[in-house]
Each structure stands twice: as structure tokens, then as C-alpha cells.
Amino acid sequence: MAFSAEALRKQLGKYKFRDLTVEEVTAVSRAHPNFSFSMNTYTFKDGSQKDLLNFSGTVPVKYGNSYNIPIRLWILDSHPFAPPICFLKPTANMGISVGKHVDAHGRIYLPYLQNWSHPKSTLIGLIKEMIAKFEEELPLYSLSSSDADRQSELLSYIARITEGETDIKSRSKIGGVRNGGCFNKVTVVGAGDLGIACVLAVVAKGIADKVVLLDLSEGAAKGGAMDLEIFALPNVEISKDFSASTDSKVVVLTVNSLGNAQTYLDVIQSNVDLFRGIIPAISHYSQNSVLLVASQPVEIMTYVSWKLSAFPKSKVIGVGGNLDTERFQYILTKLLQAEALGKDAWIVGEQGEDKVPSWTSSKSVTNETETTAAHNSREKVANRAVEVLKGKGQRSWSVGLSVADLTDSILKDKRKVHSVSTLAKGFCNINSEVFLSLPCILGTSGVVETLTLEEDPAVQEKLQSSAGSIHDLQQQLKL
Numbered sequence: 433m434a435f436s437a438e439a440l441r442k443q444l445g446k447y448k449f450r451d452l453t454v455e456e457v458t459a460v461s462r463a464h465p466n467f468s469f470s471m472n473t474y475t476f477k478d479g480s481q482k483d484l485l486n487f488s489g490t491v492p493v494k495y496g497n498s499y500n501i502p503i504r505l506w507i508l509d510s511h512p513f514a515p516p517i518c519f520l521k522p523t524a525n526m527g528i529s530v531g532k533h534v535d536a537h538g539r540i541y542l543p544y545l546q547n548w549s550h551p552k553s554t555l556i557g558l559i560k561e562m563i564a565k566f567e568e569e570l571p572l573y574s575l576s577s578s579d580a581d582r583q584s585e586l587l588s589y590i591a592r593i594t595e596g597e598t599d600i601k602s603r604s605k606i607g608g609v610r611n612g613g614c615f616n617k618v619t620v621v622g623a624g625d626l627g628i629a630c631v632l633a634v635v636a637k638g639i640a641d642k643v644v645l646l647d648l649s650e651g652a653a654k655g656g657a658m659d660l661e662i663f664a665l666p667n668v669e670i671s672k673d674f675s676a677s678t679d680s681k682v683v684v685l686t687v688n689s690l691g692n693a694q695t696y697l698d699v700i701q702s703n704v705d706l707f708r709g710i711i712p713a714i715s716h717y718s719q720n721s722v723l724l725v726a727s728q729p730v731e732i733m734t735y736v737s738w739k740l741s742a743f744p745k746s747k748v749i750g751v752g753g754n755l756d757t758e759r760f761q762y763i764l765t766k767l768l769q770a771e772a773l774g775k776d777a778w779i780v781g782e783q784g785e786d787k788v789p790s791w792t793s794s795k796s797v798t799n800e801t802e803t804t805a806a807h808n809s810r811e812k813v814a815n816r817a818v819e820v821l822k823g824k825g826q827r828s829w830s831v832g833l834s835v836a837d838l839t840d841s842i843l844k845d846k847r848k849v850h851s852v853s854t855l856a857k858g859f860c861n862i863n864s865e866v867f868l869s870l871p872c873i874l875g876t877s878g879v880v881e882t883l884t885l886e887e888d889p890a891v892q893e894k895l896q897s898s899a900g901s902i903h904d905l906q907q908q909l910k911l
Contacts, residue, residue, distance in 0.1 A: 435458070435461040435465075435469065437454055437457075437458045440454055440457060440458075440469065440485075441454050443471050443485070444485060446483075446509055447485075447509045447511070448509060448510055448712070448740075448742075449510070449511065449512065449513070452511070452512050452550075453485070453507065453511045453512065456511070456512060456554060456555050456556075457469065457485070457487070457507070457555070459554075459555070459556055460487070460555050460556060460559070463556055463559075464489055464491070464559070466489045466490060467487045467488065467489035468487060468488060468489060469485065469486070469487045470485075470486060470487070471483050471484070471485055471486075472484065472486055474486075474506055474517070476719060480719060482509060484506050484507060484508065484509065485506075485507040486504060486505060486506045486507065487504070487505055487507075488502065488503065488504040488505075488521055489502070489503070490502050490503070491503060491559060491562060491563050491566070492563070493563055493566045493567050493570065494567055495566070495567055495570045499570065499572075501520070501566055501570075501571060501572060502520065502521040502522065502523065502526075503518065503519065503520060503521060503540070503562070504518075504519045504520075504521045505517070505518050505519075505555070505558075506518075506519075507555075508712070508716055510712030510713075510715070510716060510740075512550040512551070512553070512554070513550050513708055513709055513712040513713065514548070514674075514712040514713045514716050515545045515548035515553070515558075515713075516545075516555070516558070517539075518539070518540035518542075518545065518558075518562070519537075519538045519539055519540060520534060520538035520540060520571055520572065521538070522538060522572055525574060526572045526573070526574065527572065527573050527574075528571065528572060529569070529570060529571055529572060529573055531569050531571065532569070533565050533566075533569065533571065534571045540562065540571075542558070542561055542562060542565060543561070544557065544558050544561040544562075545558070546672070546673040546674075546675065547672070547673075548674075548713075549709060550709060615641050615642070615679075616639065616640045616641045616642075616681055616843050617640065617641060617642045617643075617644065617679060617680045617681055618634055618639075618640040618642070618643050618644070618680060618681065618682045618683075618684065618839060618843075619643075619644040619645075619646060619676070619677040619680040619682075619683045619684070619714075619718070619721075620634070620643065620644070620645050620646065620683075620684045620686060621646045621648070621677075621683065621684065621685050621686060621687055621710060621714065622646070622647075622648065622685065622686035622687035622688075622727075623645055623646075623647035623648070623649060623656065623657035623670075624656075624686065624687070624688075624828075625656065625828040626686040626726060626828045626831060626832065627645060627656075627684075627686040627687075628645075628656035628657070628660065628828075628832075629828040629829045629831065629832030629833075630684050630686060630726070630831075630832045630835045630836070631643055631645050631660065631665075631668060631832075632829075632832065633829075633832040633833050633835060633836035634835070634836045634839055635665055635667070635668060636836070637836045637839075637840055639836070639839060639840045639843050639844065640667070640839070640843065641667060642667050642668075642669065643667060643668045643669070644668075644669045644670075644671060644676050644677055644680070645657060645660065645668065645669070645670045645671070646671060646672070646674065646676065646677060647670055647671070647672055648672065648687060648710070657670055674713040674714065674716075674717055675717055677714060677717050677718055678717045678718065679717075679718060679720075680717075680718040680721045681718075681720075681721060681722070681842070681843055681876070682721060682722050682724055682839050682842055682843065683714050683718055683721045683722070683723050683724065684724045684726060684835055684839070685707075685710070685714075685723065685724070685725045685726060685727050685733070685737065686726045686727060687706060687707075687710065687727055688703060688706075688727050688728055689702035689703045689705070689706045697905065697908055697909075700729065700732055700905065700909065701909055701910065703727060703728075703733060703736075704733075704736050704909050704910070704911060707727075707733065707736050707737065707740060708740060708911075711723075711736075711737050711740035711741050712740060712741070714741070715740075715741040715742070715743060721747070722747050722748075722749065722842050722876075722877070722878040723737050723738075723741060723743060723747060723748045723749070724749060724750075724751065724835065724838060724839065724842075725737050725748070725749070725750040725751065725853070726750070726751045726831060726835055728783075729782075729783070730750040730751055730752060730783055730853055730867075731750060731752070731782050731783070731853050731866065731867045731868060731869075731898075731902050732867075732902060732905060732906060732909075733750070734748060734749065734750035734752075734853045734867040735865065735866065735867050735902075735906060736909070736911065738855070738867070739911055740911070744878075745854070745855040745879075746877060746878040746879040746880070747877065747878040747879075748878070749838075749852045749853060749854055749872070749874075749878055749879060750852060750853025750854075750867055750869075751831065751834055751835060751838065751852065751853070752783065752851055752852045752853035752854075752867075752868075752869035753778065753779040753780055753781070753783065753787060753851035753852070753853075753869035754834045754837065754838055754850045754851055754852055754869075755830060755831060755833075755834040756779040756783075756787060756851070757777070757778050757779045757850070757851040757869075758834070758837070760777055760778075760779050760789065761775075761777055764777055776791045776792045777789060777790075777791055778790050778791070778792065778851045778869075778870075778871045778885075779851055779869065780851060780868065780869050780870055780871070780885065780891070780895065781868055781869055781894055781895050781898050782868060782869070782898045782902065783869070786894065786897075786898050787869070788890075788891055788894045788895070790885045790886065790888065790891045791885070791886045792849075792871055792883045792884065792885060792886065837850075838850055838852065838874065841874040841875075842874055842875065842876060842878065843876070845875045845876045846874070846875070847873050847874070847875050847880060848873070848874060849871050849872065849873055849874075849883065850871070850872060850874055851869045851870065851871050851872075852869060852870075852872050852874070852879070853867040853868060853869050854867060854868070854869075854870055854872050854879050854882060855867055856868040856870060856895070856899060859882065859885075859895075860885070860891075860892045860895045860896060861892065861896065862895065862896060862899045864899055864900075864903040865903075865906075866898075866899045866902045866903050866906070867902075868895060868898060868899060868902075870882050870883070870885070871883040871885070
């Protein structure tokens with residue numbers, strides 16, 4: 433059947449960037465008319481499945497003689513912001529030459545895939561590099577008839593993989609992968625001061641079996657990332673390849689754009705553009721992870737992460753008011769000796785000047801007179817605590833400690849309450865999709881439950897005002 437861009441567009445209804453995908457695939461069809469395109473089900477590592485566009489055909493390779501190498505490429509629904517999944521598709525009389533670009537299952541690994549970045553990276557460019565690398569090291573060889581017979585079972589196995597069977601299941605059959613599901617891996621995206629602080633805090637707390645630092649800066653490792661390479665902390669890996677984050681339980685996002693934006697909206701938009709190249713790849717490689725956003729402004733970047741990842745709302749949270757809340761509770765209980773108040777005290781809303789103290793319960797009052805007196809007394813103490821809190825900045829190392837605290841609660845399923853940025857729609861009469869800090873119980877699945885705040889008109893008014901201003905900004909962003 434002849435290639436039809438219009439027919440393809442109809443099939444890609446669930447693709448996030450359909451027009452860009454159609455444009456690229458059309459270019460591939462023109463350059464390689466022998467390729468056939470179809471929609472099939474691909475099974476990912478966690479067992480989840482998606483209907484994905486894929487195409488197969490041969491690419492011409494000169495290695496002394498001329499060869500036609502059969503390949504198959506799966507195009508993710510976040511294309512072109514995440515690289516395709518590439519396989520050889522050997523026939524019964526072909527054997528796989530395992531090398532630096534091809535594994536025993538026929539999976540293709542190329543620098544072009546590892547460094548994939550839209551709009552610089554394209555399918556046409558990928559195929560060109562594939563041909564160039566295969567001309568350096570031919571990935572297939574011809575089998576004799578007897579070898580072909582002995583190879584049939586292996587090829588059947590490879591065919592199952594190229595049809596989308598999970599890598600975890602595949603490797604477990606040959607005894608190559610720990611499959612117990614208890615390996616706690618944390619990825620920190622961004623190798624600035626905050627990213628380094630998060631890595632060190634998580635390592636110091638001893639809560640992860642492995643920590644990956646994704647350094648997205650250009651060129652060789654610099655600054656703190658270089659120091660981590662030099663001193664080689666145990667169980668810490670530094671990488672520029674998104675695939676290094678595979679199967680992370682928690683992914684911490686610390687990156688912020690350093691562009692030359694002039695207005696606050698421009699600054700946020702430059703961060704959004706940065707996240708468009710990160711979140712789809714991260715969510716592809718760690719589909720069961722909890723995304724923990726520390727990038728600024730945290731409320732908006734958590735919303736952006738939620739939208740771009742298509743994760744459940746419970747699995748995308750921002751660091752929000754956790755650090756301020758821990759400090760607030762400490763000031764109340766240790767410095768002001770108001771231990772009864774400190775247990776149920778929270779800093780909620782948005783980070784910065786618009787944060788507001790609130791409580792989740794009040795057990796010590798029995799009538800209206802006592803309620804008013806207790807409220808006035810509590811307000812005085814809270815105001816003193818907030819004044820002390822205002823003198824505390826949010827340094828990278830202190831945010832890193834807060835991130836490690838949240839990561840600990842998630843990995844260990846502690847069911848501890850933290851004030852984190854979560855989807856606030858439905859709370860305090862907020863009707864828009866905005867993220868604000870609210871007291872939440874955290875576990876391995878992220879937010880398990882959001883606690884109800886005490887009814888306080890002043891707090892509700894503050895939260896609604898924050899929600900309105902954040903929503904207005906979000907409406908002006910180009911996702």
C-alpha cells in the first residue's frame with residue numbers, strides 16, 4: 433500500500449506531537465520507499481503496552497560488497513522529543529554480529545540515539561548514522577544451512593523482542609538481570625549546584641542502591657559533576673544518556689534554563705522548552721517512577737512535568753513547602769516551645785512571599801470562646817515563627833536535604849506527611865489545574881492522600897489567589 437500522510441495522521445491521534453511526527457515519517461518514506469509502516473502493540477519493561485507507529489525495511493550498507501540490512505524502528509508517542517527504539521530484523525539465514533552498536537537480541541545502540549535532542553536529531557539523520565556505523569562493523573552475517581537450522585529457536589526469540597516483548601523478561605530468561613523489584617534507583621536530572629546537593633544528600637542518607645546524575649550540559653563534565661567523577665563516590669553514576677535513568681524509582685528534576693529571557697514569562701517559557709526535551713525521555717525510561725520537581729518556579733514546572741509525562745497526578749510532585757514546613761515546625765517546637773502547635777503545622781500554597789501557615793487539626797478546644805482564644809494565641813505564635821522563617825534562605829544544600837527527606841519517604845513507603853506541590857483542583861474551592869503545596873501522605877506510589885486543612889477564610893483566600901495567578905501564567909505558556 434502506498435504511503436499516505438493523511439492516513440498516518442489519523443492513526444496517530446494519541447501522539448503528543450502528531451504533526452511533527454508525520455512530517456518526519458513522510459521524509460523517511462521519500463528517502464526510503466522500501467520501508468513499510470504500521471501500528472502495532474509494543475510492550476515496555478514494566479509490562480505496560482502501547483500502540484506505536486513502527487516501520488521496517490532495509491538500509492543499503494557497503495562493506496566490501498553491498499548488503500541490505502533489515503531494521504525495524506518503533507516511534508514513541510512523545511516523538512520527536514524521545515528517540516525511537518531500534519532493532520535489527522534478521523531473516524532465518526542471518527546471524528547477529530554482537531558489537532559495540534548491537535547486542536545479542538538485535539537491539540541497536542548508537543551515539544545518535546544517546547545524544548538525541550530535537551530539533552537537531554531526526555529520523556533521517558539516525559538512519560544515516562546507522563548506515564555509517566554498520567559500514568564500519570557489519571551487524572549481520574550469513575549462516576550455513578545447518579547453522580540456520582540451529583539458529584531458528586534463537587531467531588524466534590529475537591522476533592518476540594522486536595515485536596515488543598519486555599527487556600526485563602528477556603534478560604531474566606538468560607539469568608542476566610536481578611528481577612526482584614527491590615532495587616532502589618534514584619536519578620537526579622541536572623548537574624548544577626542543586627543537582628550535586630541532591631546527589632550528596634541522597635547518598636549521605638543511604639536510601640538508594642544507585643544514584644544517577646544526568647549531566648545535560650554541553651561537553652565534558654564540569655564543576656561539581658567533574659569532582660564527582662574524580663572522587664568516584666560508591667553507587668553514583670554520572671551520565672549524559674537518558675537511558676542511564678532506566679527503571680528509577682524516583683527522578684528528581686533540578687534543571688533550570690540559563691537563557692537570556694527578558695520577562696518572567698520568558699524565563700518560565702524557556703524552562704518549559706527545556707522540559708519538553710527532558711520529560712518525555714525520562715517518562716519513557718522510568719514509567720513507574722515518581723517525578724520530584726525542584727526546578728523553579730516549582731508549582732508551574734510540576735504542572736508542566738505532569739502534562740508532558742502523562743503520569744497520574746499522584747506520581748508528579750514538587751518539593752513545594754517541605755523545607756519551609758520542617759523549619760516552621762522546628763521553630764515552633766524547639767525555639768518557641770509550642771510543641772502542641774508544631775505537630776499539625778504546615779506551610780502551604782506557593783513558594784516565596786505568598787506562602788501561608790495552616791493547620792490540619794485542632795484538638796485542644798471545646799467551645800467557641802476557647803476556639804477564638806486558642807486561634808488568637810496560635811496566630812501570635814505562628815506570626816513569630818514566620819518572622820524567624822523569613823530570615824532563612826533556601827540554599828542548594830538545604831533544598832538537597834529536603835529532597836533526600838522526600839525521597840526517603842517515597843522509597844521506604846513511610847506514609848509520612850509532607851507539604852509538597854500537588855494538584856490542588858478540588859481543594860479550598862480551587863477549580864483550575866494548578867499545583868500548590870498541601871499536606872500529603874507520601875509512599876512508593878507518590879501522593880497516597882491529601883489531608884484536609886482547617887477551615888480558615890484567610891488561608892482559603894490566599895490559596896485561591898495563588899491558584900488564580902498561577903493559572904493565568906500557565907494559560908500563556910506554550911506546551
